[in-house]
Every structure is written in structure tokens, then in C-alpha cells.
Amino acid sequence: MMFFEKFFGGLRGGVHPEGKKQLSAECPIRSVPLPQKLYVPLQQHIGAPAAPVVKVGERVLKGQLVAAAQGNVSAPVHAPTSGVVSALGDHVAPHPSGLPVPTLTIESDGQEEWVALAGIEQPLELAQEDIAARVAAAGIVGLGGATFPSALKLNLSRASGVQTLILNGGECEPYLTCDDRIMRERAAEIVEGIALIAKAVAAQEVLIGIEDNKPEAIATMQAAAQGSAIKVVAMPSMYPMGSEKQIIQVLTGKEIPAGGRPADIGVLVHNVATAWAVQQAIRYGRPLISRIVTLSGGAMRTPCNVEALIGTPVEELLTVAGGLVPPVARMVLGGPMMGQQFTDMRVPVVKGTSGVLALTASETGQAEASPCIRCSTCVRACPIGLLPLEMAAFIRVSDLASSVALGLKDCISCGSCSYVCPAHIPLVHYFNYAKGDLAAQERGKLKQEATKKLADARNERMARIERERAEAAAKRKAAREAKERAAKEAAEKAQQESSASESA
Amino acid sequence: MNPIAHSPHAHAPASISKVMGTVLLALVPATLYGFWLYGWPAIFLWSITVASALIGEAFVLRVRQRPVRPALLDGSATLTAWLLALSLPPFAPWWLGVVGGLFAIVVVKQVFGGLGQNVFNPAMAARVMLLISFPVEMTMWAAPTPLSGEHALSFAQGLAITFGGAQWDTMASASLLGHVKTEFTRGVDLLHSLPGYFEAGDALSGHRVGSFGETSAVLLLLGGVFLIVKRIITWHAPVAMLLGVALPAAIAHAIAPEHYLAVLPHLLSGGLILGAFFIVTDPVTSPNTSAGMFVFGFLCGLLTWIIRTWGGYPEGVAFAVMIMNALTPIVDRYIKPRIYGRDRKGTALPAKKGA
Ligand code: SF4
Ligand code: SF4
Numbered sequence: 001m002m003f004f005e006k007f008f009g010g011l012r013g014g015v016h017p018e019g020k021k022q023l024s025a026e027c028p029i030r031s032v033p034l035p036q037k038l039y040v041p042l043q044q045h046i047g048a049p050a051a052p053v054v055k056v057g058e059r060v061l062k063g064q065l066v067a068a069a070q071g072n073v074s075a076p077v078h079a080p081t082s083g084v085v086s087a088l089g090d091h092v093a094p095h096p097s098g099l100p101v102p103t104l105t106i107e108s109d110g111q112e113e114w115v116a117l118a119g120i121e122q123p124l125e126l127a128q129e130d131i132a133a134r135v136a137a138a139g140i141v142g143l144g145g146a147t148f149p150s151a152l153k154l155n156l157s158r159a160s161g162v163q164t165l166i167l168n169g170g171e172c173e174p175y176l177t178c179d180d181r182i183m184r185e186r187a188a189e190i191v192e193g194i195a196l197i198a199k200a201v202a203a204q205e206v207l208i209g210i211e212d213n214k215p216e217a218i219a220t221m222q223a224a225a226q227g228s229a230i231k232v233v234a235m236p237s238m239y240p241m242g243s244e245k246q247i248i249q250v251l252t253g254k255e256i257p258a259g260g261r262p263a264d265i266g267v268l269v270h271n272v273a274t275a276w277a278v279q280q281a282i283r284y285g286r287p288l289i290s291r292i293v294t295l296s297g298g299a300m301r302t303p304c305n306v307e308a309l310i311g312t313p314v315e316e317l318l319t320v321a322g323g324l325v326p327p328v329a330r331m332v333l334g335g336p337m338m339g340q341q342f343t344d345m346r347v348p349v350v351k352g353t354s355g356v357l358a359l360t361a362s363e364t365g366q367a368e369a370s371p372c373i374r375c376s377t378c379v380r381a382c383p384i385g386l387l388p389l390e391m392a393a394f395i396r397v398s399d400l401a402s403s404v405a406l407g408l409k410d411c412i413s414c415g416s417c418s419y420v421c422p423a424h425i426p427l428v429h430y431f432n433y434a435k436g437d438l439a440a441q442e443r444g445k446l447k448q449e450a451t452k453k454l455a456d457a458r459n460e461r462m463a464r465i466e467r468e469r470a471e472a473a474a475k476r477k478a479a480r481e482a483k484e485r486a487a488k489e490a491a492e493k494a495q496q497e498s499s500a501s502e503s504a
Numbered sequence: 505m506n507p508i509a510h511s512p513h514a515h516a517p518a519s520i521s522k523v524m525g526t527v528l529l530a531l532v533p534a535t536l537y538g539f540w541l542y543g544w545p546a547i548f549l550w551s552i553t554v555a556s557a558l559i560g561e562a563f564v565l566r567v568r569q570r571p572v573r574p575a576l577l578d579g580s581a582t583l584t585a586w587l588l589a590l591s592l593p594p595f596a597p598w599w600l601g602v603v604g605g606l607f608a609i610v611v612v613k614q615v616f617g618g619l620g621q622n623v624f625n626p627a628m629a630a631r632v633m634l635l636i637s638f639p640v641e642m643t644m645w646a647a648p649t650p651l652s653g654e655h656a657l658s659f660a661q662g663l664a665i666t667f668g669g670a671q672w673d674t675m676a677s678a679s680l681l682g683h684v685k686t687e688f689t690r691g692v693d694l695l696h697s698l699p700g701y702f703e704a705g706d707a708l709s710g711h712r713v714g715s716f717g718e719t720s721a722v723l724l725l726l727g728g729v730f731l732i733v734k735r736i737i738t739w740h741a742p743v744a745m746l747l748g749v750a751l752p753a754a755i756a757h758a759i760a761p762e763h764y765l766a767v768l769p770h771l772l773s774g775g776l777i778l779g780a781f782f783i784v785t786d787p788v789t790s791p792n793t794s795a796g797m798f799v800f801g802f803l804c805g806l807l808t809w810i811i812r813t814w815g816g817y818p819e820g821v822a823f824a825v826m827i828m829n830a831l832t833p834i835v836d837r838y839i840k841p842r843i844y845g846r847d848r849k850g851t852a853l854p855a856k857k858g859a
Contacts (some may be wrong), residue, residue, distance in 0.1 A: 255853055258845035376791075
């Protein structure tokens, strides 16, 4: 079977979109002038939104905690600069729904005055739990775009044991060069961050996977990792190489079991930029308040990479890139393959913002969808081994169950299928829509179950009350009867006695 | 505000018309060669077949109130008719092209719901229908009369053949496969019937009797390789189909050379090369996966060989393809890619902790 699989294309799927990285790859990370207002959403991660701990009108310092994590899956949020909290309300956000989300507005005072930071001289001497705790307190989330709270991942993996720690420097999305630049410019810090993560989970083996279209990054990281146990591995350039499932498959030959987590096979994956943030948080005590963002696209005047404070409105970034060159067909946050379109330029940079793209019509390649010609190009492109054309056909007739049977839940929404489809069918759109439907159904089912449970509990309670009442009544009745009987007996006795005495 | 466009925000430079256009391009050399080889009648027949298919497509779309222009421009109807025309005898009368072109588009393609919905390959289904309904016209092969040669037919003679039903003395000849079959029924075995009839060199250059597009194996092969290089098709189905014919042919020929044709005449005859590179690779009516394509192609080849060897008709490509078209859903059902993180049966892989 192995031979069979190899013979018919062992390294499966994937596409080779035009990289377009040369647009911004040679531009060193620039800083952005301090914006006047920063818009800091309370939810920039997967999980529960953070709860604000400051009041409107309050002065905050750079790096000060402004919203605390809520519940198990959450991450705190810190002030990106010093200034005054001028509002707490809804603001446009980089959220798929396009709806405004609760956001703290901070009016900067231009002082950039830091809170007292608790750095550590010898970070590698920290205990495992302390590393994770500091990562949690710094509000670090997966900076590759998944935005899952990093500390949680560390804790889960520490519990299950990590054989291989993988640092993802794949950056397979076209245009994006933020990871490339951070690896070239901050390699030493990243390596220290990796050592900290490795320590936190007691990893036995540490690999950095970098696509071979980034030779400089590979060389720099190799030099920085010299003398450590960290191995830099060049991976073939292919989309979606940077997806967790693919990078694990390529670097370890293992696959995450369906429905499982990397931890199930003893693997932990973190992004290289996350490693940098971990190093900053632990050595210097700096929370995550900025990130590297690539500004690119055919309609961006001077594509570049910037380090932006979280909360910086995109329009301010655009001025750094010299503005837009009309006509702009589409503005995108993130990479072109999985990023989101946005229209409001006031949308802020958040922890998961890897890029801001201004694309021309020829770059987006949008066209009317036509009927499927069953060419199977999508099947060959799918890195998971799904049958996108069949799944989409079922979804079109609302047969979600059949689509799930074909593996809908295994789809990683990478968009490779849509990218190659000559009929321009928005396949991944169908899948995301169906997954949304499934999630809603499941939520509905849970809710129904919960309602049913509540109703059952209520019925039972009522029944119990009823039963108790009946029992009490019966008891009372029995008591009464007993009393009556006793009285009667007493009366009879008295009568007998009296008659006896009479007769006597 | 415009509705938010969904990711991906990039697209491969691919479209249906580009796919079809590339296939048409791959057919051009063989077709031009066929035109030269058979002259005006072939040119007329090709034009009329393509024209009727396009008219049929436009008509049906108009009736079904679908946009006509994009469908005509996507090139799929042209391709269907083109393939059909290549499989017709070059001196066939005009109405054969018309009936075939209309049948392929209106009945086989549009009645099933249009592009992408048809179960059978329209060109092959039309060819089979014509072969059954008009066996005489469909087997009136002609020897080549190259346009530049001394036997070249004039424009008027071409008109007379295609539209006037004129007979020509070159038309009596039988194709190799037909010849073998007839001789067999007369009790003449291959060792006696074949010499002088099959010369590999002639077969390669197309200087022999056959339908006008099938005769030039080399140019069709080149077109096919071009499509593989261009990633329009994959090698699986074509290679498998050739193997499906070559393997049984080799075995049978080794055992009884007087009964069974050798590998080379099989490979270079009839519609095999055309079928292997242009018909079984039809996206619509073939399986989804590479492995499925291999199985599909191999069975097409095997059936072709069986029909050629024991069937009632000398040529089996079209029948074989139609039978396999009907079986495509079954192939797709049993041959699916393995899903990441699952075994072949679809069960999740076991979690192996640390180890
Ligand atoms: S790539 Fe598009 S046209 Fe081709 S089979 Fe898939 S969905 Fe159909
Ligand atoms: S979006 Fe889903 S179906 Fe499409 S290629 Fe990616 S994993 Fe496969």
C-alpha cells in the first residue's frame, strides 16, 4: 500500500501559488510613528474575550494589563503605549463577521512610559511552570495566525510529554515576509525563546522548519542555533507547508490522528515569531504589545515590513508604505490564501495580523463561477486527501451528513482547492459555510440537551415535591388516625371502666 | 457595500476555456495532417460537425434560457465535435457529421444537464450511435489522397464527396482492424492476411486507411505528451489504457501469433492513441483520483482489446469507453484518497504518545 501511495503521489496535494515575496522580503523591519489613538480589541485570540480591568478616563502605562484573561481558554491584553483610556465600546475589528467588537481605545500621550517590568537575568533557570505562567501573563498567542493562547498549549503539552518541538518558519502564504524578516533580524532572540519553550515542555528534539525559498533566514537561523540542540530543516516550498498538519508530516513523518491534536503524537508546534515574543516576555518582562506586519500587494506603493503596536489602525500603516496605488481590487488582512477581506481602513492591527495586502484585480483573479467539469484538479490539490468537488456537490443540496462522511471535518480550509479550480468554484467557501452550519447545529443540539436536562430536572423536582407532599399527607393522615384510634380506645376504655365501676 | 469576498484572494491562472483551448491546441497538428492527407472532404466534414455541435449547443441553451455566449466560448462543445469528427471516416457524407454533432451535444451532453453532468463521453457516445445506426457509412474508409499528391481531390470533387454522396474508388478499402476481422470470418489467419497490410512505418506516418484523425499516431501522441507536460491531463489513464491493450495483446500473440495481432499494430491502430490521450482523459466522465484513473484507463484498454479480438465490431475503443463511463461512479466509490490522519477505511489513526 505504501508503494501504491508513493506511486500515485506520496507527497500529496498542495499548490504552488506565485510567491510574490520579493515585493517585501528585502525590506528590513521598520517602525511606525506612534499613532494618536490605539484600538485594542478585548478578544484577539481563540477563546473567551478578556475582561477590562481599567476604567474610561484612567491613565495607563505602556505594557500595563488592561484586560484580564477570562476562564480556561483566554489571554490577557496590555496597553500598547502610555496614555488615557478614552473609550470602551464597539469598534471595527478584523473579525470574519465584519461586525464591531468591544474595544478599548487608548489615546496615547506620546511618553511611551513603561510600567515596571520584571525581567529575568537567567531565564533558563526558571521552573517549567513559571515559564508557562509568564507566557500566560504576557498575553502571548500563536502569532502565525491561529491565535491560540500559547501558555495553554505549553501546559497541555507538558502534561502529555513532547518528543518533538517544531518551530514553524514555513510562512507558506504568498506575499508574507514577516516571519522571514524576524528570523533574519532577531535570530538570537528567537533561539533563546525556543530554548525557553523547549525547557517548558522538556522537549527531546527541536526542529525549525523553514521553506527553502528563504535561504537567508535558513542561514541566519542555522548560525544562531549553532552549538545548541536545535536543528534547522529546509522544507520544500509549497502551500500549505506552514499548516500544522503539513509541517508535522514533512518534518516527522507522523500524522495527527483525525480529530486529534499534535500532543497526541508527542509533537508541539509554535511559530517562530511566538518564540520571539516568549523571549521578550521572559527575559525583559515585556508583554505582547507589538508584532511584525507585512504590508504588500500590487496596489501597495512601497511594500515593506513594519513592527506595529497592537491597536494601530491600518490606515496609519498604509502611510508608512507610501499609501495605495489605485485601483485597489481588494484589501486583505493576513495572506491571500486564508486571509480576510476588509473594507474599513480604521481596522486595528491585532495579535494575529500577519499582513495587510492591497491587491489588484489581476492578483485576486476573481471570475464568475461556472459548472464543475469534474476535472479533479481540486482533488489533486487537496493536501488532506479530500474530494472537494464531491463535498461541495453535497453541500449544494444541503446534504451535510454525506459531506461529513467524505471528510468535511478534516478539511483545514486551506483554500488550495478553490485556488486551482478552473471553474472558479468557491469550494472552500462552501466548506466554511457548512462547517459553520455544523457548529450551529451542534450548539443547537447541546442547547437542546441542556434544555431537556433542565426540564427533566424540573419535572423530577416537581415529582419529588409532589411525592413528598403526598408522603407527608399520608403520614399526617396516619398520625391523625392513630390519634383518633387512641382517643377512641381511651374513650372506650373509660366507658368500660365507668360501666364496670357502675356495675360494681 | 460589496459582499465580503471569501478567501482565497488569489487564483491560479486557470479557467475552463484555457483547459479546453489547450486540448484543442494539442489536436491541431494531427488534424491539419489529416486535412492534408484526405483533402477537402475531411475539411468539410470537420467543419460541418463542429458547426452543428455549436448550433445545437446554442439552441438548447436558448431553450433552457441559459446564457449562450459563455458556454460557446468555453470550447467544450467544439472539443466534443472535434473529437467526434476525428473519429469519422474522412469521406463520410455531411449528414453523418450533422447527426453526430447534434446527438453528442443535445442528447448526450445537454439532456443530462449540460457541461459536467453527462455520464457518457459525448464524442464516443455519438460515434457508437452512428456506428449502430449507419454501419455502412461509418465503415466506408478511404485511402489517403494527400492534398499535395497527384491523386489530390479538387475542391469540387471534395464537395461532391461530402455533400453529393459521390463514390470514389479509393473508398472501398478497409481499415486494418476491419480487414483482419473480415479475413478472419473468411477463415484466413493473420499469418496470411497481415503481410502487406500492416507496415509500422506507414502506421506511424498515417499513410494508411482509417478515420482522418486517428491515422497519425505520432502527432496524436505528441499532442498527448504536450497535455501531460501542461498538466492538463495526468499520465495515469493514457499509460494504463495502452498497457491494458498491450499486455493481453503481447501474451495472446506470444501464444498464438496466427490468431492474435501483435502489440504494435494494436497500439497504432484505430482510435487507441486518440482514445488514450484525448478520450479517457475527459475530465467529466472519468474517475476523480489518479489511482482511479489508472484502473479506469486499464480497463478501457482491456475491454478495447477484448472487443477487437472477439467482438462483432472491428474497433472497440468507443464501446469500451462507454462501458467504463457507466462504471466510473463505482470506481470512484471504491478508490478514494486516504484522508490525512485516517487509515484507508477512514478510521482515525491511533494516538501514539511521546514514544
Ligand atoms: S477543480 Fe473545480 S471544476 Fe475541477 S473538479 Fe474540482 S470543483 Fe470541479
Ligand atoms: S480547503 Fe479543505 S478541501 Fe480544499 S484543499 Fe484545503 S483541506 Fe482540501
